[in-house]
Amino acid sequence: MKKVSVLLAEGFEEIEALSVVDLLRRARIYVDTVSISDEYMVRGSHGIAVQTEDLFEEVNFADFDMVVLPGGLPGTTNLGNHSGVRRVVTDFAENGKYVAAICAAPTVLSELGLLKGRRVTCYPDMERKITGAVLTGAPVMEDGNIITGQGVGAAVDFALKLIAVLAGSEKAGEIADAIVYQ
Numbered sequence: 001m002k003k004v005s006v007l008l009a010e011g012f013e014e015i016e017a018l019s020v021v022d023l024l025r026r027a028r029i030y031v032d033t034v035s036i037s038d039e040y041m042v043r044g045s046h047g048i049a050v051q052t053e054d055l056f057e058e059v060n061f062a063d064f065d066m067v068v069l070p071g072g073l074p075g076t077t078n079l080g081n082h083s084g085v086r087r088v089v090t091d092f093a094e095n096g097k098y099v100a101a102i103c104a105a106p107t108v109l110s111e112l113g114l115l116k117g118r119r120v121t122c123y124p125d126m127e128r129k130i131t132g133a134v135l136t137g138a139p140v141m142e143d144g145n146i147i148t149g150q151g152v153g154a155a156v157d158f159a160l161k162l163i164a165v166l167a168g169s170e171k172a173g174e175i176a177d178a179i180v181y182q
Contacts, residue, residue: 002166003030004066005059008052009079010037013072014044015152016102020068023159027167027175034059036082045072061088064097066166071103071123071151080108090114093145098165102149102158106130109146118143123151156181 006021017033024031033052035042043049061067067088069079079085085108092099093114101109106122107129109115116132121141139154140147140161147165149158160181164172175181 001028001030002066003032003064004068004162004166005032005034005061005064006068006070007034007036007056007079007085008042008050008070009035009075009082009085010043011045011072011078012042012070012075013103013152014046014048014050016072016149016155016158017044017068017070018050019155020070020100020159020162023156023175023179024163024166026178027163027171029163029166032059032064036079036085045075056082056084061091066098066100066162067092068162069099069101069105069108071101071105073104076104076107079105080111086112096145098145098147098162100147100149100158100162102155103151106148109148114146118146120146120148121150122148 021031034054035052036056040052041049103123104126110130118133120133121136121138140149140157160172
């Protein structure tokens with residue numbers, strides 16, 4: 001069974017995070033929500049509190065196939081400032097494991113030098129913070145083991161792309177049909 005870790009920082013974008021969690025679980029992909037703070041309860045950028053399964057220090061990331069960084073502010077800033085997050089994301093990217101980031105979160109990957117020469121997308125206002133990449137403006141982009149999404153409006157497309165990568169296009173299609181995705 002494929003395993004995905006969704007990293008939640010104070011100020012994360014709720015729709016981007018929870019769409020991924022919900023749709024991947026519908027696809028029977030194991031998803032672990034992980035707080036990067038020392039509290040299991042993490043408050044999103046719109047005041048919605050989410051109870052995570054684990055704290056960052058409790059997770060053995062070697063057991064996971066993908067790490068997901070939701071956007072939102074200040075969530076993205078908090079992810080980028082966390083040394084453990086930077087270490088895990090870099091390790092995943094360099095070892096061919098999947099790294100997925102949506103909205104403002106691709107800026108974390110850019111700061112780590114992981115987007116050089118890659119075709120990526122992000123929230124339009126964040127494009128100025130992306131260096132060395134080819135910005136496509138597409139809702140979702142997959143370039144090797146890096147998957148990026150544009151923002152809340154692309155959250156379902158982003159989650160379906162993650163399902164396609166982890167469980168196949170047929171499974172992504174099944175989930176899209178089940179949620180009456182148009």
